[in-house]
Amino acid sequence: MPQSASTMTVTCQDEEQTVLWADRLSHLLQPEDIIALNGNLGAGKTRFVKAIAASLGIEETSVSSPTYTIVQSYAGQLLLHHFDLYRIKEEEELYESGCDEFLEGGGVCLIEWANRFPDFLPDDYLEVSFEFTSENSRELTLCSFGSRHERIINSLKAFLS
Template sequence: MSNAEQPTRSRRLVSPSPEETHRLGVKLGQLLQPGDFVGLIGDLGAGKTHLVRGVAEGAGVAQSEVASPTFAIVYPYEGRIPLYHADLYRLTDYDELYATGFLDLVGGDHAMLVEWLDRIPQAAPRDFLRVTLRHEGEDARSLDVEAFGARPAALLDAWLG
């Protein structure tokens, strides 16, 4: 499940506020289809949670349902489409990830959001969207978005133009 290839398409943008990061997430969530895999990378406080909450809202998940899966590793949400939210922060290697059953979920009839993908990059399927968030000041964040494969490239185009 590793991807050492160059991205099919990439885009960089700056979100000036947490609200804008959330709004970008809503738009992405509205576009997600079953089988989509979005990996998120970024330091603590980089904006991953704002983006995830927005994606969940855009996918039709009730805001009261959205929680951090840090201790559960994977958390399922029901919305317009089933959405799995995973957090790899506490895992140390691929074998530990394998033992969780996570790999059985990849490529199913749902979309997946995976935080801390950089901890275990092999968790990503061949085709996926990778979003790297970085601090660009007090509230601003940069988003480097890379699409690997045809469907993720189409998703990136629909999302960010």
């Protein structure tokens, strides 16, 4: 795994704060950004994706974890590809299904459970890790790997007081 270039941690005391950080991140996204979303069941990965989608003008209620497909795409101000790798058993399934092509398909990729298949990710991506701190609070740790996504963390740091 490549070394992380920049990192920051934010505490979200409630769901609204998670939504706020997702909104801030959404304004910094560019086509072909890759965001790996890691954390336990119910940690808030899909909630975060819904908030990004809403910020980009996509109907939030249309977003849910892809159940029958590995990836679901949505068109808003940017094209979003929402992956969920939780049910994938073998890495080959990702290539056989052709969903690796979305990584270079001109959209933003948001990949739940990306840490299950670290070799699937390119060298340059942003990781957002979700940790439970209580029922309604979460700690989000953002790490950029490679130089491309470092700009996101550098910009988000401006929001830290």
